[in-house]
Amino acid sequence: MAGTNSERELLAEGPAIILVEPQLGENIGMVARAMANFGIAELRLVNPRDGWPSEKAQAAAAKADHVIDATQVFATLEEAVADLNFVFATTARQRDGFKEIRSPVTAASMLRERFSLGEKTGILFGRERWGLSNEEVALADEIVTFPVNPAFASLNIAQAVLLMSYEWMKSGMQDDAATPFQRVEQRPATKSQLIGLFDQIEEALDARNYFHPLTKKPRMIDNLRAVLSRPNFTEPEISVLRGVLTSLDRFQRRWPKGKGPATTGGEDEGNGAGDEA
Template sequence: MIDPTAAAATPPAIILVRPQLAVNIGTTARAMANFGLSDLRLVAPREGWPLPEALQDTAEAAASGAVGLLRAARVFPTTEAAVADLHRLYATTARERGQGKPVLTPAVAMAHDRHSLAPDLRTGVLFGPERTGLDNDDVALADAVITFPVDPAYGSLNLAQAVLLVAYEWFKAETEDAAPFGPVERSRPASRKAVVAFFEYLEGALTEAGYFRPEEKIPIMRRNLRHIFQRAVLTEQDVRSLRGAMVRLVEGRRQPGRRGNATDPE
């Protein structure tokens, strides 16, 4: 377990090396914002930075709510300049480069950083151009390689998809994979008294309808019915709803067209 009193690790920087498409820069910003990353760095983007007006509009539309993060992106002339302040660096690649570096999945790399990197140390992840990926000189700057376990029959990932997977694994490690919300308990568990009263009403109605037969099987039939409801772990609201439905069925059949009375459960 992560010590809640410990200082939080710094989220990784995302470095796009020579990105080619404005829309991918925008969707990268959106993917980062989804999972709490904010340090976007661009190395020599093909269309320049800031983008021409039409491309800027395209990128901001793709960012979809992460425009502030997009506009705060920092631009560098070289990969070396972009990573100069970082203490650990990963390079993403879909193929082995023969450089003898550790090869990690996003899950392993991000969990390692979250649990082992001191808060005052910075890490970053390099992503290459959309068409070619990182060149060997860029990969050589990294401490380790991140690769994605995908179906080899179709191993190509969109740039923003790759960023999303890394950002997700960071956030998952940061939050210990906790779900953002849980089931809402809308009613307390029903008391045994209420559950038994429901069973007795149900069994009485079924007896009147001729359900329990033959007579020698009545005990086991009653137990089987009770087991069905007991496995559901009934709440007070469940019991009220079930009993109300049964009353409506029984009383409605006896008096067609009846609208109900003050004794019926809500």
């Protein structure tokens, strides 16, 4: 939705995010922020260690107030999932059991489909130190796990919630390669404008004895024009480059003491050094 931040639509839907016995208020706040980033709004806490509400969570949420203010607290996981029709449990390690295991992409697609049918869904996230118990996983319908480094599979709560929230957002996009904004359209430069750039650069270089020796000048000009014609410049880009050249030509070059044309006896040997600018 176009317009200023205050005019943009605030997405607030999707599955309930359920944190089981979270320990740090800062982590809860960062979870709320991750949810708000990708349009999920319902946060449920099961027996948070430091109680609720939490000033540390509020501060870490970075103004995701609509998530923090609506947060629900439950004494048990059974109470937290009681009204839900379908629940995923997140885990980074293999579990014994008979539950289906899904990737985040598949899980988000399934949640989106159930959401469109009016079902209430949720995603369980475990404790910071050791995740969910087998008994807690048993309360879920299926498992979702992340493709992480096998030797370093631990994710903190906010990271895990952000990954699932991101996949949730993508599952509702018609084109998951779309971006929220694009580069500003600019008119391509005309050949006349490009030739004007060639002429200005070549004149400036010629004045500084760049084309040395003269027998190589035609070939050097060909190479220079080949390089400058590759980027497909736009009109504003041509204007920027010509403005730079004009500025460089406006002032004398300042040579370090003991160097420059006055002390080298005339023309410089190397390309790029040269006479008075």
